[in-house]
Amino acid sequence: MKPPEGDTVNGASTDRPFIHFDKVVKRYGDLTVLDHLDIDIAAGEKVTLIGPSGSGKTTILRLLMTLETLTEGYIWVDGKPLWHKHKGTQLVPADEKYLREMRKQIGMVFQHFNLFPNMTVLQNVIEAPIRSLGQSRDQAVAQAKELLKHVGLSAKEDAHPTQLSGGQQQRVAIARALAMSPRVLLLDEVTSALDPELVAGVLAVLRELAETTDITMLCVTHEMGFARDVSDRVMMFDKGQIVEVGPPRQIFENPEHDRTKTFLSAVLAH
C-alpha cells in the first residue's frame, strides 16, 4: 500500500509524505496545465500555492478533490492512490465507489461558496455528515451548531444563504466542509469573490483553523499576508511547474527566481 520506493525527496528517509504527486500530468486537449508535477506534502502541513493565473495551482486542488480527471501520473493520499485501485500488482483507474470513499477525507471551500440555496444554513452543514457519513441527525445538528458558533454564525442557523453576505456565506461553507472532519482541506481562492471589508472575517476563521488543528491545508490565494502568516511552505507555480518552494519568509523576502520576484512585486504593488 505504500508509494513506490525511492520517491522521498533525495532518498532522505523522512516520514512518508501524506500527499504525494507522482509525475502528474493534466491536459485539456492540446493545452498542458500540469507537466509531470511532483509534490510532497506532510500530514498537518499548511501549504500555500501562489503564481499567476493559468499556472495550474487551482487544477492541483481540483485533482485532489477529484473534480478533474488525471491525464497521467499518480496522486497518493495517506499511502493510497487517489485515482487508482490496486488490482494484483497493478494500479488501475478507480471506480466511483472507491473515489467516494477516498473523497471523504478531503474537503474543499470554493471561491464562489457553492452553498445549497434551497437549504438553510444549518441544513447546509448537516446534510453531508448525515447522508455521507451516516451520522444521526442529533449528532450532526450538535456538531453543526458548534461549528457555526465557531465561525460566528450561530444567529444565522435558520437563514437561507441568499440572506447572508458573501463573507458569511463563505464562513458557512467552511463550517460545512469541516463538518465532514476532513484530514485535508483545500481552499480555492476563498476570499477572491468577497468585498474587501469581508475578507478579514473569513481569514480570521482560517488562521485559527491553521493554528489550532492538524488538518493538512492546501491553499490557493492572492492574500500574501495570510500566506506568510499561516503557511509552513509556499509553492510558487508557473506554467504547470513549481518554480520555487520554501518557507514563507524565504519566498517573500528572499525569492531566488526572477519569475517569483516579478510575480510578487506585481501582486504586492496591487
Add this chain to the structure above:
Amino acid sequence: MIWDNQFALDILPRLLKAFLQYTLVITVLATLLAAALGLVMAVIRYSKVPVLSQITSGFLQFIRATPIPVQLFFVYYVLPDMGVLVGAVTTGVLVLGVHYASYFAEVYRGGIESIPKGQWEASTALSLPMKTVWQRVVLPQAFRKILPSLGNYVISMFKEVPFLLFISVPELVAQAKDIGGSSYRYIEPFTICGLIYLLASYPASVAMRKLETRLETT
C-alpha cells in the same frame, strides 16, 4: 336558434359531471404519469446512461413527431390486434401522459442544466451519494425554476383531453356533442362547454403567471 335557459340548466349537471369525472380526472392522472415518466427520461438522458439514453431520446423524438389522435387510435384500435387490450380511459391517460412526458422531460432537462456547476462540485466535495445529490440538491432547485413551464403544459394538456372523444371517452366535449346530436340543440351544450373550460383554465393560467413572478423575485 335562441338560447334556452331551461334547457341549459337541464343539461348543466350532466356536463359538469362529465367534466369532473372524466376531463379533470384524466388530466390529473396523465399529469402524474407525465411528471414521473418525464423525470425518469430526463435523468436517464442527463446521466448519459449508455443505450438507455439513446433509446429514450429516440422515443422522445417519435412521440413528439406524431399527433395525439394517431397515438390514441394506435393504442386503442391497433394494439388489441396484437393482443394488448386497453380501455378507453386508460388509453387516454397513457397516451396523454406519455406524450406530455416527452415535453416534461425537455423542461426537466432545461431545469437540470440550469443548476450551476458549483452545486455539483460542492456535492462531490461533500461526498454526497448520487441519490442525495438529485433528491436534495439538484431537483428541488430545478423544480422551482420549471414549475411555471410545467404548469403551462398541464393547462395545454387539459385542453387536449377532448381528443379522447375519438375513442369514445365520455368526457365533457363528447357529452356536449351527444346532447347536440340527440336534441338538435348545439348552442347551449357547446357554450357551456367553452365556459367550463374558460372558468377552469383562465384562473389556472393566472395563478401560473403569479407563481412565475413570485419564483423569479425570490
